[in-house]
Amino acid sequence: MKECTLEKNHINVLSVAKASFRNIISDVMKDSILKKKPYQYSQCGNSFNRRTSLRNHNRLLTGEKSYKCSECDKSFNHKSSLTNHRRLHTGEKPYKCFECGKSFMQQGNLMTHERIHTGEKPYKCSECGKSFIQKGNLMTHERIHTGEKPYKCSECGKSFIQKSHLMTHERIHTRKKPKKHSDCVNSIKQKSNLRAHERI
Template sequence: ARRDYCGSSGEFTSSSGIKIHQRIHTGEKPYSCAQCGKCFTQSTSLISHQRIHTGLKPYSCAQCGKRFTSSKVVKVHQRIHTGEKPFSCSDCGKSFLLSGQLKSHQRTHTGKKSYSCKQCGKRFTFPHTLISHQRTHTGEKPYSCDQCGKCFTQSSHLISHQRTHTGEKPHSCVQCGKSFTTSSQLTTHQRTHTGNNPYSCTQCGRSFTQSSHLISHQRTHKGEKPFSCAQCDKRYSDKRYLIKHQKIHA
């Protein structure tokens, strides 16, 4: 059987296979979407993309029933259920669901922050993080919930919020089975099993599972109490204590 070769990527079993592969090097994208103009290297990629416009989602997850535009996306989604994270960092061993997540993570080891905010000078590793940050200055919240109208600065925050309406909790703890709406909530919860408290106070050494708990704790050293009760003006260093207090008035 005939075999074709690419100098950088090795062997291909068909001439069509190497043709498609070579488009990575040439940048050629001969298949374009008639609706939005986006271009693709393969006709199959164009077909999957067009489903975004038609709303067609022919592939479903056998475990939760969620539907997707392509079989590839289903495979990636199923890693949420299996816990599979096939892409691991050679520097620290941390694993990820997607190769793109690994590439982004690896920049945290180099410490390079090429993107800076013109308004406050804060620097960022990624352009999308800078864009999200800039919304704190402009007040822009382009992602809104179609059920309650609440708006968010990031699409990921909207997705997490929408789970409060659907009740979906796709991230579950392998040790106790408890489920959570976001992966960050699961990570925080898992520290209750491991005893890992990575956030410590530089003044007294007390450690916490969450950075937000450390920030609240540090206010006790500074005497800050930014959360006040609208009914009796009592003030608190932590919003959780205010919520608990407000039950007295209810």
């Protein structure tokens, strides 16, 4: 029992240390990127620290998608995007969580997942102080304060904070909506009754 507790504590310490180290490296990289940006894009004036970043930016603005998937013909403007996409076809999940063993297709998804174990919630609401693991969750939460409801029902005009809430709401309309027989004006409320009516 003691060994198990020690092992768990050791893993938790490692997870926290790993997250902290990642943040330090990220800060160092940001500093070096901000200092030196010798490659400038003439069209918009943006500067980059690497020639490849300049090329990628150019592809983004021109819409050029040089990297094509051999499985489904989807195209991408970054090689890394194609690599990530191919994993949908192969099922490869190279990024594994050391804490629980769960695997992910993308490194960013693993990093987000690891916050469950470390308890890190880097996205904080400036209005009420509530913190979140993912930026998207914070953005959804902030709509409570702003009153923004971007998902609108095309049937009745009611608006919602989350897309999932709209989808749940839309079922009200699809359940109540009568089915119509194409050859006559009779409205049939249930699918089974419609089939029986069509046989007549």
